[in-house]
Amino acid sequence: MTCIEHLDDKFDFGKFSGCTFAEVLEYNPEYITWVVQNVNGSMCIFCDSVVEELQLLFPKFEITHRFEIMRNHRIVEFEEAKDCQEKDYYYGRQCNDDYEDSSFGRYAGSYAQDEMGYSDDDIDTIFDGDPDAYWNID
Structure with a gap:
């Protein structure tokens, strides 16, 4: 799971694996929006701290209402998956059997x-x- 907290954090999946958030923004900013819309929160989330850095250093990158809704949705997915894994570890069962996306x-x-x-x-x-x-x- 990738939790992008800062612009210098690297992606560990996809076509930009090994690239920093800032590098991806410079090369293909649409990919950031694509990740928020298509990659589930148990794989990658963008924390509030990186969004704040993004707004300061890349003011031309438009953070739409939909972007924020989807980002927050992914954070909730991440938290639910984390809770499920913790409970399942404790109870010794498979995770995500009842989790519906x-x-x-x-x-x-x-x-x-x-x-x-x-x-x-x-x-x-x-x-x-x-x-x-x-x-x-x-």
Whole structure:
């Protein structure tokens, strides 16, 4: 698991394995957004400290509302996976049997998901699978 805390921390997976966060930002900043949207939190998370450094040193990198929602979602995934591993170690059982990952793909491009941050599971449950019904929430 990679926990990127500073711009000089290195990725240990993917096509930029061995490169620092800063190097990836200079070469391919879109990859940072791709990681947040596609790599589950048990593999990689971007801590608050690296986001603060990012905003100071790379002000042109836009941190969107969706980026922050997805980053926070990944942090929650990480915490849940860590809790599960700790419990399973203690009880001597397999991890993640009951862990269900809510996705952010089926309704990509909808306002409810991209701007409001609702997951596919949220949209299925709250909006009965209709992402355009977000306007009716009080």
